[in-house]
Amino acid sequence: MAGRQPDQPALKIPRGRTADGRIDYLALTFRELDAEVDAWCARLQAAGLRRGDRTLVMVxxxxPLIASVFALFKLGAVPIVIDPGMGLKSFLRCVARSRPRALLGIPLAQIISRLFFSTFATVQIRLPVSPALTSRLTSQAGCHVLRDTFPVADVAADALAAILFTSGSTGAPKGVCYEHGMFEAQVRxxxxxxxIEPGEIDLPMLPIFALFNPALGxxxxxxxxxxxxxxxxxxxxxxxxxRQENVTNSFGSPTLWLKIQRHCLAHGITLPTMKRVLCAGAPVPAALWEKPVRWLPHGQLHSPYGATESLPISSISQREIEQITNFQTPNPKPVGNAPTLGFGRLDFGISAPKGAAxxxxxxxISIKIIALTDGPIATLAEARELPVGEIGEIIVSGPVVTKIYDALPEATALSKILNPTRTDPKGSASANLGFGSLEFGISGAPCAPVWHRMGDCGCLDADGRLWFCGRKVExxxxxxxxxxxxxxxxVFRFHPFVVRCALIGLGSPGAQTPAxxxxxxxxxxxxxxxxxxxxxxxxxxxxxxxxxxxFYFHANFPVDVRHNAKIHRLQLARWAATAKAYKVT
Structure with missing residues (x-):
């Protein structure tokens, strides 16, 4: 984009408030951002960083984050990104497994790498990074203006581009191996x-999404x-x-957008420049689907579906939700002489809940629903595809679907299904590809097409629409x-006294009591x-x-660190084993 729109603002970073209360931004054009990336390339090369070097980014x-990561891509190095909120113990396990050669880190990160030196034993290059959000290499004293730009490394589409860790919301965090071609497919x-058109303005409330924007203009x-x-x-x-920057696009979790919606409605505020709100990380609640027209007068709320391992897979808009959702329901009948809280009518939303569309x-992108099983499935021939309307496990295939987890062959075997035959566009099929005959790319990933098991349950309706029904493990x-x-x-979350609710199982699988x-x-x-x-x-x-x-009552649900939206139901089930229950027959 530096060549196509060099003088358009690429990045605005807050650095305080002006005297009249406006947000004061450091603004860089695409030309200036490109120069900053080249300055980082020079610094990384001078430190001895080479193509293919795994580089842990703790920035x-x-x-500094955006410029350094793009510099790593430009040089053909491999950034490793680990969620900072997962806790030190889990973080250190991720570092040890990913075996970085280089570390880009703020002072605290450098200290951690010295304190836990055995975990960081593979690190040979340590580059300190300023913790200041607006720190620039191209404006520091003594930093000359680069006369020669750095060429983009010539890398294969299936070369390892990055290792991005999952949040570990329903298990241990895993490093997902991304290829360069997968990033290109995501952007497309x-x-x-x-x-999305060049010249739009994005406010990404998940930092990793900022990395798409230069490619999108x-x-x-x-x-x-x-x-x-x-x-x-x-x-x-x-x-x-x-409102100040005329933002047109923004990504965030349902938790964040509910807070923003409540603020807008409470103060009579609208966001007229917004074309689209992307809301993901957990199912979007009805409270968000019902009210955006009041604060988003010229835009649409969208909910993309996917995971770190495969994104985007599908998407649904506010307009489509309005067409398929019925918010009228018959009044539930009383049970015996039960006490009440004074509600004569308890509407619980969708009249026939079958999941989240x-x-x-x-x-x-291709989607299939297969019969539930907790064991590995080696090839697609071993999976039993389910008919329309039947709930099973969601599996997906396409150019954005990753192939392996880093250094976790057992997790890879549990999450990936090989397609036993591969048909080219002309209709000819290649030889059967079993585990013994796989060819591997630079990333160590199989070159055969794979299906990713989302770990989610769901179904397809007669219109080809996907419905999410929950995590398989839950x-x-x-x-x-x-x-x-x-x-x-x-059924329950529409009750006016319910903030959140979670279905859990008590006892052993196969004989669990629902609660x-x-x-x-x-x-x-x-x-x-x-x-x-x-x-x-x-x-x-x-x-x-x-x-x-x-029924159990819990004051504050445990949720994931990345979106603050995914409920840790297995943790709640362990808590319920010794908590007070209200049994109603």
């Missing part, structure tokens, strides 16, 4: 599906948010940035069959027993939830 969001699918406005604690963001600061597959396995979190929780953990509104006078009876009324009115008769 705060801002200019995102640009084409959402109609979008200006990046860095938000005032702590990526380690995104749920603590001040929505007023986000709203001010959007996440849209049709994007171009170049399904409740009763003697009568499995219960899935999303369809069951939808519901509820995070109620913060009200000390709330009668938990009466609320349990009202939730039981909702349960018996709906087929999948009729056996839920045990």
């Amino acid at each position: 705060k969001q801002g200019l 699918l995102i640009r084409d599906h959402y109609g 979008m200006t990046t406005v860095v938000p005032e948010i702590d990526p380690r604690r995104p749920a603590q963001v001040d929505p007023a600061k986000i709203v001010q940035a959007i 996440v849209g049709r597959p994007l171009p170049e 399904r409740v396995q009763t003697a009568a069959g499995p219960l899935f979190t999303e369809p069951c929780e939808q 519901l953990v509820v995070q109620p509104i913060a009200d000390k006078s709330l009668d938990h027993r009466a609320l349990a009876h009202e939730l039981r009324r909702l349960a018996v009115a709906h087929e999948p939830t009729r056996d839920i008769a045990r």
